[in-house]
Amino acid sequence: MFKGAVENWLNKCAHWKAYCERENEKMVNPILVVQVEDGNEREITHTDLGICIDLLEEAMVRKLLPGEVVHTFNDYGTIKVRDVEIHQIEASRIEDEENVKVVFFKMNLSTGWDCPRAETMMSFRSAQDYTYIAQLLGRMIRTPLARRIASDAELNNVSLFLPYFDKDTVKNVVNALHDSESVMPTETGTNKELITLGRNLAYSDVFDSMDKLITYRLDSSRKQAPLKLLIQLSRALTMDGIDLEAQKAVKNAVLSKMDEEIARIKESGDFDGRVASITGFALNTLTFDYGENAYSFDEATQTMAVTEFDISRHFEQAGRILGEGLHKEYWIRHIPRPY
Secondary structure: HHHHHHHHHHHHHHHHHHHHHHHHHEEEEEEEEOOOOOOOOOOOOOOOOOHHHHHHHHHHHHOOOOOOOEEEOOOOOOEEOEEEEEEEEHHHHHHOOOHHHHHHHEOOOOHHHOOOOOEEEEEOOOOOHHHHHHHHHHHHOOOOOOOOOOOHHHHHOEEEOOEEHHHHHHHHHHHHHHHHOOOOOOOOOOOOOOOOOOOOOOHHHHHHHHHHOOOOOOOOOOOOHHHHHHHHHHHHHHOOOOOHHHHHHHHHHHHHHHHHHHHHHHOOOEEEHHHHHHEEEEEEEEEEEEEOOOOEEEEEEEEEOOHHEEEHHHHHHHHHOOOOOHHHHHHHOOOOOOO
């Protein structure tokens, strides 16, 4: 899989070089980010860096040059792998160091790091934690030019090879990123869902004609949900003095509709089940007791309560879906108050 990640990165390098030369853009030099395992007192990492270097040089069909491969391991300076010196670098300097092509790291690139040139990532670590995976993927989905490129679909892709990440958690993170308004609109999915379509060379004349058409570049904008548009319109009417009560009236109407929906769910008998699915989960335990030359089984079920973090995550997710702070408005309306 690491070999596939290297080939993916080299393919991105070739596409960016061709695009930048054709469009007279500043050259974009993609970076391959490699997350390795922890080590111990005898070795820096359990991941075999030597094999990684061998595969890199084999795919590049040349020796790695000084400064092309760096690491961000704490408490380590320059390390030598095979005959390649891998210098230590501060994460904040990676984006500006144009000669850097490959970065080895452990955990310190998941937060507080911004490097749009990071186009391909390979991870040798396992990960199940939602927050950590969300932070790491959030670092990677930034594109170098911060816009969609119509002439080459490959330049809109960021590839992550995550063989040991929990698949369901990654899927949940991807869905959350897709719904988030803090990132550019993107198409997300796994290699089983997304495909790249190449141009049919038989129609080269058509594409050449298309390139000559007058075009305008517009910043991407996410389609807004009707509910969010309604709140924004009411706020604009109030702020511009057209209808001073518009924002308050619309919010009250929406909150009242939410109250009606909650009442409907309670009447249907489905409310308690929905609450239970969010605030806790059942844990089945099976005890094997060996005594008197025979096994006995004790099967039991206990209810586990989720943490405040999980509840907060559901609350914030509701806020992203509703928009315009409606989740907090609803909470304020129903929070118990002392008399």
